[in-house]
Amino acid sequence: MATMMAPVEQREVLRCDHCSLVQFRTANSLCRRCHKSLEVEEPEPAAAPLSIVTxxxxxxxxxxxxxxxxxxxxxxxxxxxxxxxxxxxxxxxxxxxxxxxxxxxxxxxxxxxxxxxxxxxxxLRDPKTRQRDETAVLMNDPFLAEIAAYVSELDALQRSIFLNHVRELAAGRRRTA
CATH class of the missing domain: 1.10.260.40 (lambda repressor-like DNA-binding domains)
Known part of the structure; x- marks a missing residue:
């Protein structure tokens, strides 16, 4: 007999900046303990003079x-x-x-x-300049430059396996084979 499970709703967990109570977001966005707003004030951007910035x-x-x-x-x-x-x-x-x-x-x-x-x-850089600068920084490392030459020869599956292994190494986990 199969049972249907109701989907579990994801609720946002917040910490009150005033009393540090950890709680689910309330409908009115007020803290359950101190009744202060759970919303962080978003800074308003300063208006720039129109003569400088159109x-x-x-x-x-x-x-x-x-x-x-x-x-x-x-x-x-x-x-x-x-x-x-x-x-x-x-x-x-x-x-x-x-x-x-x-x-x-x-x-x-x-x-x-x-x-x-x-x-x-x-x-603040345009996307092409940003990508070129990040690539240049990476290619300054001789080890990464050597790896880049080989990675371009891998197919999608091999590249995925390689990148996952590198992520595990970067996270400090060791593979047990």
Missing amino acids: QSTASSDGLQVATAVRELRQVRNLSQRQLAARMNVPRTYISKIENGKAMPTLSSLDRLAKALQVDISTL
């Missing part, structure tokens, strides 16, 4: 930062939630940045860069 360059710069954040987060195998936890901000703030709906302040850019383990300038 609307079109501001929106293209915003997309540049959004693209950089998304690409760097994905390259580092981080979810939005994990990146948000590293920055100590809500996941929705990361989503807004990646979708170009919020432009981070300079202090947020600094925290974002530290969480992604890059320079702030990396977040």
Whole structure:
């Protein structure tokens, strides 16, 4: 006799900044103990003078930062939630940045860069320059340059196995065969 299991709903776990109570997100987003807001205030971007930055360059710069954040987060195998936890901000703030709906302040850019383990300038570069610079840094290492020559000759399955093995080594786990 087969039984049907109801799907388990994923609920967000938060820590109150005021009383440090760890709890599920409430419907009203208030702490169960101290009744203060669980939402972290998202910094409002400072308005730039129109004579320096036009609307079109501001929106293209915003997309540049959004693209950089998304690409760097994905390259580092981080979810939005994990990146948000590293920055100590809500996941929705990361989503807004990646979708170009919020432009981070300079202090947020600094925290974002530290969480992604890059320079702030990396977040502000165009994608082609950013990728070329990251590749150049990797190719300066003679060991990585030697591996790169062989990795290009592997098929998809071999490449996947190789990368998984490297991830395990980087994480400090040893294979038992």
